Amino acid sequence: MSRRYIDETRRWLLLAEADLEAARQNVASGRFHHVAGFHAQQAVEKTLKAILIWSGIDPPRIHDLDELRDSVPQGWSVRGAFPDLAELSFWAVQGRYPGVWAEMGSDEARHLVETATRVFEHVVQELESRGFDHGTTR
Secondary structure (H helix, E strand, C coil), X not given: CCHHHHHHHHHHHHHHHHHHHHHHHHHHHCCCHHHHHHHHHHHHHHHHHHHHHHCCCCXXXXXXXXXXXXXXXXXXXXHHHCCCCHHHHCHHHHCCCCCHHHHCCHHHHHHHHXXXXXXXXXXXXXXXXXXXXXXXXX
């Protein structure tokens, strides 16, 4: 495995972790739930793109998490472990603009952050099983 791929994978996971932290802070504040949804989506997007980079694939510039997950090479368990990420994909755009986001409550925000956390932890474990040293991603 090339040092470039290892370093780039780590950078994407650090960005994903930062988004998870931002999402958690929004949930904890009890305000701006839509921002938590946006950051949860971003965390999963960056986490899935980290797999692609680790696999030597340039990640596509898409926000649809189901499509992105389906672009992960065969053999990665994340493909079957998270068969429907559409509820998170929705927040890639909706979380940034007025509209539907005003209706999001704390329970939904918490659920999205929990889902994003599970995806992140699953992927980090799977990467580690393939020889990745996460370093400072935790």
